[in-house]
Amino acid sequence: MAKFIVRRFFLLLLTMLLVSVAVFLITEASPGNVAKNVLGAFITPEQEASFLAQMGLDKPAHVRYTHWLLGSDWLADGKVGLALKRVTNAEGFVDWWAVRPNGDLVRWKLVGEDLIAVTQPAAGGEAVESVDNERWQAGTDGAQFAWGVDTANHVVRWEKGTDIEVWSFVVGTGWMKTTGGPVEYIPLKKGFIRGDPGVSLRTGRPVADTIFTRLRNSVVLAGIAFVIVMPTALLLGMIAGLKEGSLKDRILSIGGMMFSVIPEFATGIFLILIMAVWLQIVPGATVFGEKAPWERLDMLILPVLTLTLVELGYILRITRASMVEVMKSPYIRTAYLKGLPYWRIVFKHAVRNALMAPITVIMLHVNWLMGGIVIVEVVFGYPGLGKYLLESALFKDINALEAGAMILVLLAVGTQLVADIIYTFLNPRIRYA
Amino acid sequence: MSDGEQATTADSAVDDIPPLKRDRRSVFTRLTEGLKFIWASKTATVGLFLVLFWVFVAIFAPLLTPYTPLEQDWKNPNIGPSKAHILGTDELGRDLWARLIYGARVVLVVMPVTDNLWIPGGTAIWGVIVALLVGTTLGLVSGYHGGWVDEITMRLLDAMMAVPIILLYMIIMAALGASAINVVLAMTIVGTPGIARLVRSLTLDIRTREYIRAAETRGESAWYIMFVEILPNARGPIIVDAMLRVGYAIFAMGTLGFLGLGIPPPSPDWGSMVAKGREFILSGSPWAALWPSLAIATLVVGLNLLADGIREESMRYQ
Numbered sequence: 001m002a003k004f005i006v007r008r009f010f011l012l013l014l015t016m017l018l019v020s021v022a023v024f025l026i027t028e029a030s031p032g033n034v035a036k037n038v039l040g041a042f043i044t045p046e047q048e049a050s051f052l053a054q055m056g057l058d059k060p061a062h063v064r065y066t067h068w069l070l071g072s073d074w075l076a077d078g079k080v081g082l083a084l085k086r087v088t089n090a091e092g093f094v095d096w097w098a099v100r101p102n103g104d105l106v107r108w109k110l111v112g113e114d115l116i117a118v119t120q121p122a123a124g125g126e127a128v129e130s131v132d133n134e135r136w137q138a139g140t141d142g143a144q145f146a147w148g149v150d151t152a153n154h155v156v157r158w159e160k161g162t163d164i165e166v167w168s169f170v171v172g173t174g175w176m177k178t179t180g181g182p183v184e185y186i187p188l189k190k191g192f193i194r195g196d197p198g199v200s201l202r203t204g205r206p207v208a209d210t211i212f213t214r215l216r217n218s219v220v221l222a223g224i225a226f227v228i229v230m231p232t233a234l235l236l237g238m239i240a241g242l243k244e245g246s247l248k249d250r251i252l253s254i255g256g257m258m259f260s261v262i263p264e265f266a267t268g269i270f271l272i273l274i275m276a277v278w279l280q281i282v283p284g285a286t287v288f289g290e291k292a293p294w295e296r297l298d299m300l301i302l303p304v305l306t307l308t309l310v311e312l313g314y315i316l317r318i319t320r321a322s323m324v325e326v327m328k329s330p331y332i333r334t335a336y337l338k339g340l341p342y343w344r345i346v347f348k349h350a351v352r353n354a355l356m357a358p359i360t361v362i363m364l365h366v367n368w369l370m371g372g373i374v375i376v377e378v379v380f381g382y383p384g385l386g387k388y389l390l391e392s393a394l395f396k397d398i399n400a401l402e403a404g405a406m407i408l409v410l411l412a413v414g415t416q417l418v419a420d421i422i423y424t425f426l427n428p429r430i431r432y433a
Numbered sequence: 434m435s436d437g438e439q440a441t442t443a444d445s446a447v448d449d450i451p452p453l454k455r456d457r458r459s460v461f462t463r464l465t466e467g468l469k470f471i472w473a474s475k476t477a478t479v480g481l482f483l484v485l486f487w488v489f490v491a492i493f494a495p496l497l498t499p500y501t502p503l504e505q506d507w508k509n510p511n512i513g514p515s516k517a518h519i520l521g522t523d524e525l526g527r528d529l530w531a532r533l534i535y536g537a538r539v540v541l542v543v544m545p546v547t548d549n550l551w552i553p554g555g556t557a558i559w560g561v562i563v564a565l566l567v568g569t570t571l572g573l574v575s576g577y578h579g580g581w582v583d584e585i586t587m588r589l590l591d592a593m594m595a596v597p598i599i600l601l602y603m604i605i606m607a608a609l610g611a612s613a614i615n616v617v618l619a620m621t622i623v624g625t626p627g628i629a630r631l632v633r634s635l636t637l638d639i640r641t642r643e644y645i646r647a648a649e650t651r652g653e654s655a656w657y658i659m660f661v662e663i664l665p666n667a668r669g670p671i672i673v674d675a676m677l678r679v680g681y682a683i684f685a686m687g688t689l690g691f692l693g694l695g696i697p698p699p700s701p702d703w704g705s706m707v708a709k710g711r712e713f714i715l716s717g718s719p720w721a722a723l724w725p726s727l728a729i730a731t732l733v734v735g736l737n738l739l740a741d742g743i744r745e746e747s748m749r750y751q
Contacts, residue, residue: 019596027607254738261737262730266707277719370597
């Protein structure tokens, strides 16, 4: 069993690695231009080149993938000669600093010919600026250069005498033209496997900040739907399966089939039209902003109901089929012949075996459920992970897309592993070598 | 859609592969017999009528409306059903009935390859056909060849099946851009693993039969054995699976269109019609979102009723 879990766990990691490479390659090969997506269609070539260099997007694909996966700070601190440290500042932004041997944090900027060190003393207090021209080194071609950490989280190489103009784009402010630009940038990040998915190109904020809120919202939605669906579907499925071919069975199974095959967006539209437009009892869209979804429960009703109806049919039909099969089996007939009361046969003998199939199938169904959640989120404008992922995919926001994809794969493959393990407990006949 | 389901259909299907017997009766008798079979089941009959309705309006779309799907009646945007527009108009004043039936055409009858080139066979139909071709070939090769070919193909397909379908769709379509060809490509990539698994399991069974041994002894090539000996004998379950996949392809096409990843505007596509119409529901004109939702719902429900009815009837015969 332990060996089986370890093996499956490695397969999970392998799948995630393959998917991350595939997502990267597909996004890479696709037409479209991230710089134009971020900055609009009317940027000059200089602005575009400056933006791409600062984002590290001018580097070859394999270098960018390695930086994304493993980070770039371990590569860059050798160049600076000091250890690098990530700090979250008072406003909640991430800052990278070099650490002096005495514990002071330091960054540099170039003013004319002088390199200015901005030092943040380890003891606390205001940052001090001082001229720090000892860092200049002589290059092979005679030009003087220096590696350092700039004020926008890059390790950069300045060259003396080349006062390059930099266009930087600040989300919400616009273009800023500054001088003192370096000739080479290495954007600093910790890398995905060390828990830093990078900065979203679309929003300019760290992916990790956004994605967990979005994930929480989606989990709330799916969780409520799950809590409603499970008992209802199992109960209705059993009722339908007990009397195969009866009117109750026909209505339940055809109704279940209809709800499970109609696309989620159509079901959502029908519900909006009936409940929000015609009867006017619940709001037809969700507006949360920064609020948590549970602060406006009335707005959750329609998304949850849509998801419930779609999932209900599927699980109902599986439970029904499983119940029908169990009720035909010889041991149930024996129980009848023994003269056991009907309800005792159903609850004591049939249900236990009949529920085995649905419970495992539900776990395998998570893959499918995710599709439903994405659509429901788009229909109702619900700020969940699926909507975030869709917007990122359309924007070619690679960091956000990769992070979202990894979460989805982890959930899909992880639940399958959990399902297999649960199955061994439900059905002791199964052993994994 | 899940593993368990596929495995069971494959297993039970292997047992009832019909013996090769040429049916010498006329096409007409066979057709009426098939219809009688469907007639016997109420659900199948209802399903058949729903599907036939959409096939009919899709084929005869140009004769059933005086408008084209792109024509704008700019004086009457977002109106409800009226004498001039039986189902109303959308936000640009385009006739909804015309867009609806031309939308059915794109799903079932023609596929817009470029602006000027439209090939017969609906986009959803092509999605199933191409997936069938690729999936069947992979399944046959890995099932018949076995060994490391089988191992590598199946592990790769397993990895693909582990990836959430919606994620595959989003990434593929976002990377390739929205067009009918890319919708077919996305459906192929998503559909292939399932078909390949089914065909492989059928091949593994058929491979052990005497007539395959005989063909091998005759010195037939591997391709001949796979496509002439094995494939025709595995056709029953593959056809049943393909029929279910048509319903799913229509579902997928609608979903892609709704997410803005389907056939690009202005061409009529049910999913994107709903996505656009959704914006106007709360401002008081629900028609543009209602009709295409209803259309896709009736079509997929029709297909599934038909499939369910046929399955129940055939079980009764056994």
